[in-house]
Amino acid sequence: MLKTLYLILLAFLTSSIAYAQPTPLLDESIVRALTEELSGETAKRNLEFLARQHRMRGSEGFHAAADFIAGQLRSYGLQDVSLEQFPADGKRFYGTQKARRPWDAEFAELWELQRDGDQWTPYRRLASWDAMPVSLAQDSESSDVTAELIDIGRGTSEADYVGKDITGKLVLTSSQPGVVADLAVGRYGAVGIVSYAQNQRSAWWGENENLVRWGHLTTFSETKTFGFMVSLKQARALQQRLAQGESIRLHAVVRAGQHDGYYEVLTATIPGSDPDLKNEEIVFSCHLDHQRPGSNDNASGSVTILEVARTLQKLINEKKIPQPARTIRFIWPPEIEGTVVFLNAHPEITRRMKAAIHMDMVGGGQETKAVFHVTRGPMSLPSFIYDVAEAFGGFVNEQSDAMASTGQSAYRLHAPEGGKEALQAEFVDFTLGSDHQVYSEGSFRIPAIYMNDWPDRYIHTNFDTPAMIDPTKLKRSGFIGAAAGYFLATLSSQQARPLWTHLQAQVMRRTARMFERRNVLDSEEADNLARIHFWYERNQVASVSSYIKISDGLNREIDDFFMHLEALAGTKSDPSAPSAHGTLVFNRNPDVKGPMSVFGYNYFTDHYGGERASMIRLFRHQGLRGAGGAYAYETLNLVDGLRTTQAIRDIVAAEYGPVPGEMIVEYLRALEEIGIVTEKP
DSSP states (O other): OHHHHHHHHHHHHHHHHHTTSSSSSSOHHHHHHHHHHOOHHHHHHHHHHHTTSOBOTTSHHHHHHHHHHHHHHHHHTOEEEEEEEEEEOSSOEETTEEOOOOEEEEEEEEEEEEEETTEEEEEEEEEETTTOGGGBOBTOOOEEEEEEEEEOTTOOSGGGGTTOOOTTOEEEESSOHHHHHIIIIIITOOOEEEEOOOOSOOTTTTTOTTOOBOOBOOTTOSOOOOEEEOOHHHHHHHHHHHHTTOOOEEEEEEEEEEOSEEEEEEEEEEOOSSTTGGGSEEEEEOOOOBSSSOIIIIIIHHHHHHHHHHHHHHHHHTTSSOOOSSEEEEEEOSTTHHHHHHHHHOHHHHTTEEEEEEEESOOBOGGGTOOEEEEOOOTTSOOTHHHHHHHHHHHHHHHHHHHHHHSOOSSOOSOTTSOOSOOOOEEEOOOOSSTHHHHHSTTTOOOEEEEEEOOOTTTTBTTOOGGGBOHHHHHHHHHHHHHHHHHHHHOOGGGHHHHHHHHHHHHHHHHHHHHHHHTTSOHHHHHHHHHHHHHHHHHHHHGGGGTSOOOHHHHHHHHHHHHHHHHHHTOOOOTTOOOSSOOOBEEEOTTSOSOSBOSSOBHHHHHHOHHHHTTOHHHHOBOSSOBHHHHHHHHHHTOSSSSBHHHHHHHHHHHHOOOOHHHHHHHHHHHHHTTSEEEOO
């Protein structure tokens, strides 16, 4: 108990010291230049153009958005502006991503008909692609049908169809079109789908009945059909009429479909100035694709890294900040799949990447109910860069709180057209869900900072509009990213001491939290947590040496610090200590790069079989701080030809909560069967 209290007190004191300085890590003049130049309004003006495009992978809307950004980059003076194309034919693979064919829509309308004598005539339009592209489910195929509407409820099991003749009918479902298509259309003969699926559940789920949510069909399904998306209000009115025995007749016209084409990935650079270090790259990442309007998700991230590019290039041109030693690269891909494609297609660039700063949803205003997160990488990839991001995030929290509380702050971190409330950014452990998980994956091992809003009550709906975007939020997220990226791009040995001071405070805070977590574990798991914790902390500090040389004296000081801290905790940082079981070691296949679950495609399920994959126990395991997908992701990340399965289990158990070792082995054996790993003799 005394140890815990001592650590918590020391963590509080060191955190106060860390942020007592006027600015963290960067010179005051650079911080001020960034805060004065970054413009939330400029970012939002660019966002307004993107929000008018339906930006599906390989589509005309995506190309228009990418072409617009490329033009802006050239006008800002960025170098190496390139819109690169990669064939997408539904057959070839880029690592674990099966290339999804592009999808475009030309026209789609859904009308209710009424009887006029012997004729049925349209009298009420329920959905229109031109008015609201989100009302047509992605990957819908062309059709022209008139049919009766039948309510199938969820429509995901055979029981939902008992006593219903849906042959030649349109079905109304609460599920995503892709989930019911094989049963409703493929087996029972429906001609199309009308869905009111309520995805992305949060505390506000279901409150706004007028939201039309983004729908999806399955890209690689053999069942080709179409789906229209309607609001909960529309669906309830239709259900009530059907329940009263009324016959509802609809006419659906769709001209849309997949076609051979290309993934497009836009890149640009600010070249490094150092003859040697310019071959190292700091990457700014986002994803450009989304349904229209898709303002926070993810026009906000796309325009914020564009604003970072403009700001840094302008300040360099004006000699207000030095040109960075390392190259800074900016990338606009389709979400996850475009990143997997690019990293696989350009191993020479991938090898140069030292860190990624990924922005996905960074502009949500108060109406969205968004909470802003600065997220660390996984435990499998210890890196000091996460603490760098937290330093600048903490600085923005302090400055924005001062503005909100007193009307004054030392640095201008609000926009004239935006809000003045405190940012209150949360600094959190790794979560899945965007391109950062590709960079961090064991194939590439590029540490990534993930900045994102969650929840957002309008995500994936027709209400995710520019009106919901706060220019102040864009500016603040842009500052955190720009400051962190510029610091990493200019980091030199002269900054080792102040960087260590900051890292030391961060280690102490996390150690205090580790002691709290130990309290809910049995003694064996508690000891494992402490041992893995210090292994991780030592390695994240040691990662600084991949950027700069650390003096022998500072290295001894760092080692003494950890020795004393470990002694206080009564443990040592050795994640590969002998254990009673789990001696298997696996190598990873270097020829298949990327996560097992990518975008619109699951490599593991496709190769292992859907029914067999559903039986893998690790996928269903619920831990204290994570669930099956996170365990599986980290398990594969940790395969390196050196760690035993027990060592892998110990790390994922420390990260997400206890897990039986046999579940780890079962999953690795399944990966072995499909050629992803091989047992090491």
